[in-house]
Amino acid sequence: MAELTYRDAVARGIAQEMERDPDVVFLGEDVAKAGGVFKTTVGLYERFGPLRVRDTPISEQAILGAAMGAAMTGLKPIAEIMFSDFFAVCFDFIANEFPKSRYMTNGQVKVPLVVRTGNGAGSRFGAQHSQSVENWCMMIPGLKVVAPSSPVDVVGLLAASIRDPDPVIFLEHKSLYGTKGEVPDGEILDILGTAKILRPGKDATIVALAMMVPRALAAAERLQAEAGIDCEVIDVRSLVPLDTQTILGSVVKTGRLFTVEENPRLCGWGAEIVSIVADEVFYDLDGPPIRITTPHIPLPAADILEDLVLPNADRIFERVKQSLQG
């Protein structure tokens, strides 16, 4: 067992899988010799060599297209798109090519690849380098969408994503790269489509993803201490496949649902969860499901402004307390 940063967990997960399977290859901008602009892939080039860890030009379509062609013909590529905002310049592959090829070819073409990307706000980079695009990906049939919140989950879910036979979008939160957590020694392999109850509770269910998870946990501690409200906090971890059973089970127990989403409000992932809960356990609810989100705006760059728009522990605390106690 060792303490590892979320950043170092990325390299650990990739290395674990490259060690295990020679078909795993890795490409992206500045990922090899420079070790990644976020230093998430330091040492991989030296360890696995220039044939398996490759720097590319600034050509996001070429990166994703090449990953797909390699995946279709037998490799298990990992492609890095530096910022998830750049999905917009290579969205054809994400929306049209990866997820539809198996279906359109009646199962002939398989696309087992992982697209890793730096997602989310908190770095004061402004509206084109800070977005949370998980909802862009979740809406596309044929993709899997994963977003870990802790170093150990980075390793285990990345390994599961690389071994998965479907295309997986793996969203690393840029503001979590510096966070630390205990990571056991040896091989770590998690399971996609499993949410985790990080804090059991009986009064309300708070469902969160990525950077919203530590904020939800902090809010839950304050709610317990200051308001006597005992919250259950669930880390969704994987939007597709979605572990609805864990969420539904929790809501049946607590009677209240709060989602905490970093993505802008319209069509955020929480809306889908609220819809499922309303459809399936409506009569177990003791109050309206509530979504806590970033407002429907482009993100401002200034720290003071960005901090005002992202959901944080104070906002979660206030919203839950007000809703349960008035």
Add this chain to the structure above:
Amino acid sequence: MKKETRQRPSNGAQASLKNDDIGEEKRLEMFRNQIVIRYGEQRAYDLFLQNLVKGTSHLSLGQEAIAAGFAGAMKPKDLSFCTYRGHAHTLARGVPYEKVLGELMQRDNGLMRGKGGSMHLTSVEHGVMGSYAIIGAHLPIACGAAWRAQYKGDDDVSVCFFGDGTTNIGAFHEALNFAVIWKLPVIFVCENNLYMEYTPIADVTAVPHPAADRASAYGLERILIDGDDDDEVYRTAQKAFARARAGDGPSLIECLTYRHSGHSRADPAKYRPPGELEAWMKKDPVPMYRNRLLQFGVSEETIGGIEASVKKMIDDATEVCKASPMPSAEIITTDVYADGGWAWRN
């Protein structure tokens, strides 16, 4: 339009046919492929008119020699990446016409049981790795397949066919640069049929030859050929395959040709200037190649036999497709994910 300057063989041609670099057997194979495509596309067109071919469809009438010439130069393990105008390349790799027509007719016997349609013909077992309907997408994808060959030491080559319109999209340029810097065994084949969809390519492109004139930007040789001459296509392809297999990297080949029909089912091609189609019909690749075979001494009987057998094959396939059931609703939710199903939640 490139002038016809080919030398016609005269006396003694028959002897040289068997012994030249292409040979009679290969020429007959390529001729048969041209006939399969020509008759097959004509049948598809006829079946549109009867509303038996559904959705859209993009024919390769007039562009047969490119598909036949490249397929003739391929080894079985080489990979084809096509556009939505992909019937010809799919057939040229030996995919049964019945499976192609079945897909065009959206029947259960189609290549993809009706789940893909005309624009996405794919037959992995024949090396046809897909037909891509978003312009430019398959150039980077072909690079990836070539990267796999390079990484694993496989000696197959990926061939990517696309139209002139593709040369103005970003993915074209990203893929060319990428293929060159990684020295990938990939061949980019531009079928310049003069029109992107309805607009002449020359009206919207900075250079006269949309692919060939861009080659120098990527350090590649400028290759511009008569795409209606099957032998020229075959010989050019051979050189590109040799280069790719030797580890010398990609080639970009612009094949001049002409689309006899409109862009798609919906297009009567009224934008053509008067006389243009007629001029190109004079160098229609199929009769041109037929005449060459005759001049080379292949008998009318042999050629007629090929034509008759293909016609019968197409007729038989048409009947099979007409009799084939429509796809059943149960396949709607299959093969979304690798587990065979479509479940996104538990």
